[in-house]
Amino acid sequence: MRAAVLSAFDSPVRLTDVPPPVAGPGEVVLDVAVCGVGLTLERARTGALGGSTPRVVGHEIGGTVAALGPGVTGWAVGDRVTTSFYLVCGRCRWCAGGRETLCDNWGGFIGVHVDGGLAEQVALPAHGLVQVPDEVALDDAAIAADAIATPYHVLTARAPVRAGRTVAVIGAGGGVGIHVAGVARAFGATVIGIETDPTKAAGLQSHCDEVREEAGDLRADVVVDTVASRASLTAAVGAAAKGGTVVVVGFQGGVTVELDPTPLVLEEVTITGSRYASRADLMATLDLVARRRVTPVIGARFPLSDVEGAYRAVQDNAVLGRIVVDIA
Numbered sequence: 001m002r003a004a005v006l007s008a009f010d011s012p013v014r015l016t017d018v019p020p021p022v023a024g025p026g027e028v029v030l031d032v033a034v035c036g037v038g039l040t041l042e043r044a045r046t047g048a049l050g051g052s053t054p055r056v057v058g059h060e061i062g063g064t065v066a067a068l069g070p071g072v073t074g075w076a077v078g079d080r081v082t083t084s085f086y087l088v089c090g091r092c093r094w095c096a097g098g099r100e101t102l103c104d105n106w107g108g109f110i111g112v113h114v115d116g117g118l119a120e121q122v123a124l125p126a127h128g129l130v131q132v133p134d135e136v137a138l139d140d141a142a143i144a145a146d147a148i149a150t151p152y153h154v155l156t157a158r159a160p161v162r163a164g165r166t167v168a169v170i171g172a173g174g175g176v177g178i179h180v181a182g183v184a185r186a187f188g189a190t191v192i193g194i195e196t197d198p199t200k201a202a203g204l205q206s207h208c209d210e211v212r213e214e215a216g217d218l219r220a221d222v223v224v225d226t227v228a229s230r231a232s233l234t235a236a237v238g239a240a241a242k243g244g245t246v247v248v249v250g251f252q253g254g255v256t257v258e259l260d261p262t263p264l265v266l267e268e269v270t271i272t273g274s275r276y277a278s279r280a281d282l283m284a285t286l287d288l289v290a291r292r293r294v295t296p297v298i299g300a301r302f303p304l305s306d307v308e309g310a311y312r313a314v315q316d317n318a319v320l321g322r323i324v325v326d327i328a
């Protein structure tokens, strides 16, 4: 079958012929319809997320069940599904408590530590799958599973928002950022998008209540930093209103910031982070999409034959919203 393969860290991802996967115990094989491509894949390409090569990449997957491995129950050939990005045990206290991204026995990422979904077929753990509602297209489901579920987790579990609150999004034009805006608006918040790229900023006007180049004197109840650079983290803390919460979503190893604790005490500002999303979050996110409360933003599409073009688009950082690769 055709697959996008990273043969060595820091080399280009190339379309390659590989043997089709076989469903092992507890696994299903999917016919992949579509797979999202974002900055996480570019970071994985460089080796920043660990794992090993050669590796079939890709984790934002929409597809249909093609085969069941030994011991798999509850799924049938033809079921429309997406998957969690994380390999988790399902048994530890974090998994049992619905916070499986903190799993004590975390097994890594799909498309980084095991083969992923930028391919005609992929074998995945059945316990990580989520059913896609009939009303949701598989391309929307694919990006909902990361680019929308991640913001859903931020705005429900880490900094719950309700109508009337103000949410600022740093890096609002990115694949996750634009969906932070979409989910925040679905919850009735006023959204300030902060985006330095002028073309993306122009495209964001219809997705945010206001778009700014920098935070400046902004004071928001929730500040979501999807960039997590030294400059953006400093701006995020400065943009939190009294009683506000700063949530760091992206991260880059080795970035440090100086912090004046005064607003943490005198204004009870909270600084926290948010790690991906649970399967329950994925299900709730798909429900929001099914009910047209949140609209997935797909900024560019590529065929699998031009997967290198999809990576170039990520590296150029010029696409508003998410990039998808059509497999079928």
Ligand SMILES: [Zn+2]
Binding pocket: 088, 089, 090, 091, 092, 093, 094, 095, 096, 100, 103, 104, 105, 106
């Ligand atoms: Zn676990």
